[in-house]
Amino acid sequence: MTKKKLFLLDCSGYLFRAYFAITGMTNAEGKSTNALYGFIKSIQKLFKDFNPDHVVAVFDGRDNKKQRREIYPEYKAHREAIAPDLPHxxxxxxxxxxxxxxxxxxxPEVEADDTMGTIARKAEKEGFEVFLCTSDKDMCQLVDDNVxxxxxxxxxxxxGPKEVEGKYGIPPSKFIDFLAITGDTSDNVPGIYGFGPKTAAKLLNDFKDLEDILEHPENVAGKKKQETLVAEADIARLSRKLVTIDINVDIPKDMTFSEVGDPDNEKLAEFYRTMDFMSLLRDVGSNVDVEEVDTEYTLVDDEENLQKLVATIKKAKTICFDTETTALHPLDAELVGIGFCVEQGKAWYIPANGNLGRETVIAAIKPIFENPKLGFYGHNVKYDCHILKNYGIDVKTICFDTILASYLLNAHIRRHSLDALAMHYFTKTKTPIEHLIGKGKKQISMAEVSIHEVCSYCCEDVDYTCRLKHVLEKELEDRNLTHILEDMELPLLKVLATMERHGIYVDVEKLGSMSKSLVAKIQELEKIVFELAGETFTINSPKQLSAILFEKLGIPPQKKTATGYSTNADVLEKLSIExxxxxxxxxxxxxxxxxSTYVDALPNDVNEKTHRVHCTFNQSVTATGRLSCKNPNLQNIxxxxxxxxxxxxxxxxxxxxxQFLAADYSQIELRLLAHLSEDPTLVKAFNNGDDIHAMTASKVFHVPLDAVTKQQRTYAKTINFxxxxxxxxxxxAQxxxxxxxxxxxFIKEYFGRFPKVRDFIEECKEKARETGKATTMLGRERLIPEINSNNKMIKTAAERLAVxxxxxxxxxxLIKHAMIKMQQRLEDxxxxxxxxxxVHDExxxxxxxxxxxTLETDVRDVMENVYSLNVPLIVDISLGKNWKEC
Structure with a gap:
């Protein structure tokens, strides 16, 4: 008879590993969901692989370290506080x-290991085959023929038992003693000083058990080891108590509690929506009631229907459009076809690779796009404008962009894709593009997909973009954000498109010589590191570097992560002093x-036709409203x-x-602080043209302005920012x-000298607590749902955002407005x-x-007069025959 199988999940292990493995996931409220998502995917994989009938998800109880800390107060004492975005x-x-x-x-008061151990032994007695779903080596002590x-x-x-013995050199029955000897750094269990895994395995193979070793130290080879065993016998016994899993925890008496029940797909669907897990929502989509909407998607592939569509578009006030292309970078892409929608549920697709031919299609659509009386919109319209510009078409009037609208409403989240928004607002699972073109090595071009498939895909895109527009424009109006879209983001979209098409020339030969020089320096550093380490290893491997630093060289570790001791920049910075x-x-x-990021990579980004780099400026990424840059990211050099x-x-x-001309706002955020706080001392200093950092140093350190030292000014600059x-x-202090x-x-002195700044900071926090958001002078919003969190660390971080x-x-x-005005000035x-x-303020x-x-005069005029403040906006302008000289 086949044994029943029970799977016990170490949920903390799943969650912690996912937390560090996955980054940047939040739901619509801005709360982190990365660990949860990884946890769910791991559970789904378990069910896919084993189809279990009995599963228990085991979590640590509250105050779960209490019992072991009563034995040893230092138990897990060195662990960092749990990350603030993990408890929820x-x-x-x-x-x-x-x-x-x-x-x-x-x-309560029980660690998950003990709960799992107790259930495992109980289930084993009742005839179950038990699987401990964990990577915690402590659990090896429970492994036997049934576990x-x-x-x-x-x-x-x-x-199983064979694998444990193969890895550690001892059977599972001796694993408790093994841990007692070696200790456990992750749990701060001391073990016997200087006795590692190999020594522990040898001793346990030579002796009956730990007690046998401690009672007969004289039989152990090596005088030093004998002395250590005598000196640390009590510590070894204490360690044994700490690492022994308690198998007598009070758990439910009847194992039927472990039976897997039917999932509540309705609640799961709602849960996934709340978490913005759109891909997971598809798993239960067939069981979710979705409002069916009649659609009429039409392929336009002959002259008669093309002219009918053009006539329909001309009668519309606003038109949604979307291009289908052969590449992600717009300057490399060819037009495959274009979709249009003027009312919900009704869309058309014109293939450029069909019966009509690309030239006929371009000739038909060019006049309507260049008609200033017609308003066009889409999802990420800048890309589509580039595609049309490749064929000599200028989109005269852009009236909306759903990606920008979504971003303005929820700048604190990063998922504004059409698929995510269609799911969020309409519970619509859109056709993934991978269904058409595949992925990886088998991926094909959209031009190779059948016209009818592309038609359906493109029509669905423009249809749901049209539906989104109706929803999002109302939300913008309700929150008074329409002016930000219409007066700032849409005009800026066209400016950015112009900048992207111009691109920037890169001296590839210079980068080539730089690469050779860098490689030589890197190789020299590599030799020095190997000499200091006493062996060669892969420096880029955190695992190998950790072993060299903290095991071989005995450097005190600074920070523990899920996979070992950290070797991140912060840790190395601290260690580098000594x-x-x-x-x-x-x-x-x-x-x-x-x-790797710039010198060798930039030549690959140079466009073969223009010999320039054409990066993409993103308007819908950063939570503050700043632009970001990619492919390549020139802001991060x-x-x-x-x-x-x-x-x-x-x-x-x-x-x-x-030549290049660079114009950089001088201390713009400090000037805005002076304006918004109305602190008289700050305002006066900026209006007098004083050195603001020297002035701050004079106030904080109580010295005359002309007596401020270089170090005091440096300190004051750090305090100011x-x-x-x-x-x-x-x-x-750090x-x-x-x-x-x-x-x-220093901080107390600062606020004593600039009291209105302190008032401004507190006012920002209070407004955010009341409204759940922070607002710029021009009305842009950033939702900060964490501002009223009960978790102090989360709340403090939210308060920083509020300020x-x-x-x-x-x-x-302000710099966005300056860009719009400056582009207009250049054109005029x-x-x-x-x-x-x-690049941020430049x-x-x-x-x-x-x-x-002329340019210098215009730039200074536009940038310094872009907005009226009670302190002057100052622009530093520099010239150069390259970017470095600016």
Whole structure:
């Protein structure tokens, strides 16, 4: 008779691993969902692989360390506090299990290991075959002929007695003693000092058990080991108590509680919607009531129907459109076809590769797009405008963009795709593009897909974009955000499209010589690191580096992660003060990143036709309203180090009779702080043209302005910018390398001298608490749902956003307006100069030399007068024959 199988889930293990493996996932309320998503996917894989009938999801109970800390107060004492955005995901994981028909167990004052151990032994007695779904090696002590482990890190690999002995050199029955000897750094279990896994395995194979070893130390080879065993016998016995899993926890008496029930698909669907898990929602979609809407999707592939469609479009006030193409980068893409929609449920698709031919299609649609009386919209319209521009078509009037509308409504989340929005607003599972073109090595071009399939796909896109517009424009109106879309984001869209098409010239030969130089420096650093380590290893491997630093060299570890000791930049920065190898690894990483990310990668981004780099500026990514840049990201080239500045030298005008002009707002966020806080001292200083950092130093350190030292000014500069980002004494102390008490004194002195700044900060926090959002001067919103969290760390982070958003967000708004006005000025003047880059508070122009004086005057006029403040906006302008010189 086949044994019943019981699967016990170590839910903390699943959640913690997913938390570190997946980043950047939040729901519409801005709450993290990364760990939850990974947890659910792991559970789904388990059910797919094993189709279990009996499952228990085991969680740590509240105050679960209490019992072991009564024995040893230092138990798990060194662990960092749980990440602030994890507790709510643990609660959600329990909720998910309930909806999915999986029993959960979390016993107060009991760790999950003990609960799992107790259930395993009880189930084993009742004839179950038990699988412990965990990667925690402590659980090896439970493994026997009826109890196995499923290694969740390795695709649910089964680990039985043979595998345990093969890995550790001892049978599972001796594993408790093994752990008692080696200790467990992750749980702060001491073990016997200096006794590692190999020594422990040998001793346990030579002796009956731990007690036998401790009672006969004289039989152990090596005098030092004998002395250690005598000295640490009590510690070894204590460690044994700590690592022994309790198998006598009070659990439900009847094992029927472990039976998997029927999932509640209705509740699961609602749960997935709340979490914005659109891909998971598809799994239960067939069981969810979705409102059926009649659709009429038409293929237009002959002259008669083409003319009828053109006539229909001409009668419409606003028209939704979408292009289907052969590539993601618009300048490399060819038009496959174009879809139109003027009312919900009714759409048309014109193939450019059909009977009509591309030239006929272009000739028919060009007049309607260039008619200023017709308003066009879509989802990520800038891309589609580029495609049409490739064929000489200028879209005169853009009246809406659903991706920008969604972003303005929910800037704190990153998912504004058409698929996600269709699911969110209409519970519509759209056809994934992979269904048409495939993915990976088997991916084909959209031009190779049958016209009828593309027709259905494109019509669905424009139909749901049309439906979204009706919903989103009302939400914008209700929240008074329509003016941000119409007066800022849509005009800026056209400016960015112009900038992207111009691109920027890159000296590929210079990058090639830089690459050779960098490789030589990297190889030299590699040699130094290997010499300091005493062996060769893969420096880019965190696991190997961790082993070298913390095991071989015995450097004290700073931070523990789910996979071992951290070797991230923060850790290495701290270690670099005392350990040269850490400093050299940091230097190696910095050069290697510059080489791989920019020096060697940029030549691949150069367009073969234009010989320039055409990056994409995103309007719908950052929560503050700032633009971001990708393919390549030119905003992130480091400029504080010489090597970063050298990379900028490779960007230059293609024509030697042209130059770059860079215009940078000077201390714009501090000026906005002065304006918004109306602090008289700050306002006066900016209006007098004072050195704001020296003035701050004079006030905080109580010295005359002309007596301020260089160090005092540096401290004051750090304080000034730290205040903008809600920096507390701890952060300031770390940044300046001073004590907490001294840092707290500096901040106290600052607010004593600038009391209106303190009032402004508190007012920002209070407004956010009342409204759940922060607002820029021009009305852009950032929702901050975490502002009223009970978790102190989450709440503090939200308060920083509440203060920073009105400053950084307003700065972003002002430079966007400046870009719009400056582009208009260039066009009005029929200037040959053009804008090529925006890097946060800086604009970069490419200009013929004879236009420099006019351009400099215009840029200063536009940027400094873009908005009236009670302090002046100042722009620093520089010129150069390349970007580095600016």
């Amino acid at each position: 995901q643990i609660a959600w994981a329990q909720e998910y299990c309930n909806f999915a028909g999986i029993s959960t167990l979390a016993i 196995s482990m499923l290694n969740t890190h390795k695709g649910n690999e089964i680990i 350990y040269p190898i850490a400093a050299k690894v940091l230097e190696y990483r910095a050069l290697e990143k510059l080489r 480091p400029v504080r180090k010489e090597i970063g500045r050298e990379i900028r030298e490779a960007f230059r005008p293609e024509n030697s009779s042209w 730290g205040i903008l980002y809600g920096q507390q004494a701890f952060g300031l 940044e300046l390398g001073i004590g907490m008490k001294e840092a707290a004194t 920073n958003t009105p400053l950084q967000g307003t700065a972003a708004d 003047n029929n200037s040959e100069a053009f804008m090529i880059l925006q 604009l970069v122009f490419e200009t013929p030399k004879y236009e420099i004086l």
